Amino acid sequence: MEIDWGLFGELFVRTFSFWWVILPAILLGLIVGAIPGFSAANTIIILLPMTLAMEPEIGLIFMVALYASSRMGAGIPAILVNIPGTAGAAATPLDGYPMTKQGRAQQALAISFVASVFGGLLTTLIALVAMPWLSQVAYHLHSVEMIVIMLFGISLIATIAAKDTLKGLIAGFFGLMIGYIGADVVYETPRGTFGFLELYDKVPLIPALVGLFAVSEAFAVIEGESILTKRGMAAMQKAGWKETWEGVTLAISRWWHIIWTSIIGLIIGIVPGAGAAIASFVAYQQSKTFSKTPELYGTGHLDGLVAPESANNGVTSGTLIPLLVIGVPGGATAAIMAVVLQYHGVTVGPDLFENQPELAFGAFTAMAVTYAIMILTVLPLARYMSRITVVSTVYMAPIIISFTLVGSFVPRAYVFDMYLALAFGVIGYVARKTGYHVAAILIGVILGPLLENYFLRALRISEGDILVIFSSGLGNILWVLLIVSLFVPMYLDKRRTRQREQAVPTTTDC
Amino acid sequence: MADDELNTEDRKPAGPKPLGGELILPISGLLFTIYYFTTIIDVPWTAQVSAFFVGSILIALIIALIIRTSLRVKRGEATLGVAPLFAPKEYIPKRLALLGLTLAYIFFIEWGGFTITTFFFLLFAMLLLSNGKKKGLIFGLSLALSIGGYLLFILAFNTRFPLGPVETLLKDVF
Numbered sequence: 001m002e003i004d005w006g007l008f009g010e011l012f013v014r015t016f017s018f019w020w021v022i023l024p025a026i027l028l029g030l031i032v033g034a035i036p037g038f039s040a041a042n043t044i045i046i047l048l049p050m051t052l053a054m055e056p057e058i059g060l061i062f063m064v065a066l067y068a069s070s071r072m073g074a075g076i077p078a079i080l081v082n083i084p085g086t087a088g089a090a091a092t093p094l095d096g097y098p099m100t101k102q103g104r105a106q107q108a109l110a111i112s113f114v115a116s117v118f119g120g121l122l123t124t125l126i127a128l129v130a131m132p133w134l135s136q137v138a139y140h141l142h143s144v145e146m147i148v149i150m151l152f153g154i155s156l157i158a159t160i161a162a163k164d165t166l167k168g169l170i171a172g173f174f175g176l177m178i179g180y181i182g183a184d185v186v187y188e189t190p191r192g193t194f195g196f197l198e199l200y201d202k203v204p205l206i207p208a209l210v211g212l213f214a215v216s217e218a219f220a221v222i223e224g225e226s227i228l229t230k231r232g233m234a235a236m237q238k239a240g241w242k243e244t245w246e247g248v249t250l251a252i253s254r255w256w257h258i259i260w261t262s263i264i265g266l267i268i269g270i271v272p273g274a275g276a277a278i279a280s281f282v283a284y285q286q287s288k289t290f291s292k293t294p295e296l297y298g299t300g301h302l303d304g305l306v307a308p309e310s311a312n313n314g315v316t317s318g319t320l321i322p323l324l325v326i327g328v329p330g331g332a333t334a335a336i337m338a339v340v341l342q343y344h345g346v347t348v349g350p351d352l353f354e355n356q357p358e359l360a361f362g363a364f365t366a367m368a369v370t371y372a373i374m375i376l377t378v379l380p381l382a383r384y385m386s387r388i389t390v391v392s393t394v395y396m397a398p399i400i401i402s403f404t405l406v407g408s409f410v411p412r413a414y415v416f417d418m419y420l421a422l423a424f425g426v427i428g429y430v431a432r433k434t435g436y437h438v439a440a441i442l443i444g445v446i447l448g449p450l451l452e453n454y455f456l457r458a459l460r461i462s463e464g465d466i467l468v469i470f471s472s473g474l475g476n477i478l479w480v481l482l483i484v485s486l487f488v489p490m491y492l493d494k495r496r497t498r499q500r501e502q503a504v505p506t507t508t509d510c
Numbered sequence: 511m512a513d514d515e516l517n518t519e520d521r522k523p524a525g526p527k528p529l530g531g532e533l534i535l536p537i538s539g540l541l542f543t544i545y546y547f548t549t550i551i552d553v554p555w556t557a558q559v560s561a562f563f564v565g566s567i568l569i570a571l572i573i574a575l576i577i578r579t580s581l582r583v584k585r586g587e588a589t590l591g592v593a594p595l596f597a598p599k600e601y602i603p604k605r606l607a608l609l610g611l612t613l614a615y616i617f618f619i620e621w622g623g624f625t626i627t628t629f630f631f632l633l634f635a636m637l638l639l640s641n642g643k644k645k646g647l648i649f650g651l652s653l654a655l656s657i658g659g660y661l662l663f664i665l666a667f668n669t670r671f672p673l674g675p676v677e678t679l680l681k682d683v684f
Binding site for chain 2: 178190422435
C-alpha cells in the first residue's frame with residue numbers, strides 16, 4: 001500500500017464536487033445523532049434503498065458524511081439537556097452540562113464543534129497517511145489483551161466519581177453486573193433475566209442510556225423553572241455572537257489537547273468493538289490525570305469537554321481502518337457500509353487499495369471534506385441551538401420523557417424496552433439523588449458484555465486456565481500500564497494536597 | 511439540578527447527615543448479584559468465572575460502604591434517614607403523578623399508537639407541571655408536537671414507532 005499524494009489531491013477536489021450529497025447527509029446526521037435511539041447505523045438501514053440505488057462512490061460519500069455528522073450531533077443534547085444522543089457522547093455532559101447550567105451553552109457548543117471537527121479532521125488525515133501501519137494494531141489484540149483494555153475502562157469509573165471513589169466503583173460494578181444479564185455467547189444459558197425473554201439478548205444499550213440520562217434528568221429538573229441556574233439564565237439572556245466566537249478561540253487555544261485526545265480516539269477506534277463510548281471516557285480520564293486542575297473536572301472544565309468530543313470523533317475514522325484494510329468492520333455503521341459496498345460488488349479488504357484506490361482512500365477524503373463543510377454549517381447554529389435551555393421545565397420534562405422513551409422503542413420495536421428505560425430512569429434518579437454517577441453505571445452496562453465475551457474466549461482457548469490472562473507479553477505490558485494508571489492519579493492527588501498544605505502557611509506568613 | 515440540590519443539602523446546618531438513601535443502590539446491587547449467582551450455578555465454570563470475579567468485587571465494595579456508613583452512624587455523624595431522596599418534599603405528589611402518567615403512557619402506547627398517546631401524555635403532564643395554567647398554549651403545543659413527531663418520524667423517516675388507529679387511518683390517506 002503506497003502513498004500517492006497526487007491521487008489524494010485529486011480525490012479531495014473530486015469529493016468537494018459532491019457537496020450536494022454531503023450537505024443533506026450532514027443535516028440528517030446531526031438530527032439523527034441528537035435523538036437517542038436513532039443512530040447513523042439505523043438511518044443508513046432505513047435509507048438502504050436510496051444508498052443501494054446510488055453509484056458506489058456517491059453512496060459511500062453519503063454514508064461517511066452521515067456517520068461523521070451523527071457523531072457530532074450526539075454531543076448537542078448531551079451539552080444542552082444532559083442527554084447524550086448515543087453512548088459515544090456519554091462523557092460529554094460531564095463538563096458540557098455544567099457549562100450549560102452556568103448559561104454558557106453557546107460557548108460549550110462552539111467548543112464541542114471545534115474539538116469535534118479538528119479532532120475528526122486530524123485523525124482522518126493521519127488515518128489516510130498511516131493506514132498501512134495503523135491497521136496492524138488490530139492484529140496484535142487478542143482476548144487476553146482485550147480483557148486488560150476492558151479493565152482499563154472499568155478503572156475510569158473511579159476517576160469519574162472522584163468525589164467518592166468507593167461509590168463510583170460500586171456504581172460501575174453494579175453496571176457491569178447489569179451488563180452481564182442475558183444468555184452467554186458460548187453456552188447460551190440465560191442468566192439474571194428474571195424470566196424475561198426480551199433480556200436473553202443482553203440489556204439493550206439505548207433504553208439504559210435513555211433511562212439513566214434522560215428519564216432520570218426529566219424527573220429531577222421539575223424542581224426548577226428552568227435547567228439553568230439564576231445566574232445562568234441571566235447570562236443566557238445577554239448571550240450574543242460573542243459567546244460563539246469565545247468558544248471557538250478557547251477551543252483553538254487548546255489545540256494540543258485536541259490533538260492528543262483525538263489520537264486516543266483513533267487508536268481505540270481501530271480496535272473492532274471498542275467504540276466511541278470507551279474512547280471518550282479514556283480520553284476524559286487521561287485529560288483529567290494530566291491536568292493541572294483536576295478538581296475542576298465535572299464543574300464545567302473546558303478540557304473535560306474538549307477531550308471526549310475530539311476522542312469520539314477520532315473513533316469515526318478509526319473504525320473505517322479495519323473495515324477497509326482487513327475487511328473487519330470496527331462498528332455497526334462500518335458493518336452496514338460493508339454490506340452496501342458488497343451489494344455493488346466491491347469487496348473490502350487489502351485488494352480494495354489495489355483495485356479501487358479511489359473508493360478505499362475516498363472514504364477518508366469524504367470524511368475530511370465532511371468535517372471541513374460541517375464546521376461552516378454548524379457553528380452559526382450554536383447561538384440558536386443554545387436557546388433551548390431557556391425553555392421552561394414544564395414543557396421540557398414531558399417532551400424529554402415521551403420522545404426519548406419512544407426512542408428506546410425504535411431499535412427492537414419492543415414496548416418492553418420502554419418499561420426497561422423507565423426502570424433505568426428510576427435507578428438513575430436514585431443515583432443522582434444519592435451521589436452516584438449515572439455515567440459510571442452506563443460504562444459498566446457497556447463494558448459488561450464485552451468483558452465477559454473476552455473472558456469466555458480466553459478461558460476456552462486455555463482450556464480453563466485462569467492464568468492465561470498473564471500469558472501475553474503485550475497483555476503484561478498493558479497490566480503494568482493499568483496499575484500505573486490507577487496509582488498515578490492517586491499519587492498526583494496526594495502531591496497536590498501536600499503542596500496546597502505547604503502553601504497555606506506561606507500565604508498566612510505574608 | 512440534582513447537583514444543585516446536593517449542594518443545598520451541603521449548606522444545611524451542620525448535623526448528622528442522612529445516609530440511608532446512599533444504601534438503596536448498593537443493597538439493590540447486592541440482592542441482584544446474589545440472584546445472578548443462583549442463575550449460574552449449573553453452567554460450566556468457564557462461564558462462571560467472569561461473573562464471580564465482578565460480583566465478588568461488587569459485594570466486597572458494598573460491604574466496605576456498609577461498614578463505613580455504620581461507623582459514621584455510630585459516631586453520630588450520620589443517620590439512616592432517606593430525606594435527600596425525596597427532597598424537596600413539596601414535589602413528591604407531582605413526581606409520583608408524573609411517574610403514574612409515564613407508566614400509563616407506556617401501557618397505552620401499544621394500543622393507541624404514538625400520535626394520540628403522545629398527545630394525551632404531553633397534555634396531561636404539562637397541565638400537571640404547570641398547575642393547570644396556560645391551557646391553550648399547552649393544548650396547541652401537545653398537538654403540534656405529536657403531529658410533528660408523526661410527520662417527521664413515521665411519515666418522512668418511516669421509523670419503527672408504535673402504531674395505532676391514527677397511524678393506520680393516516681396510512682390509507684398518505
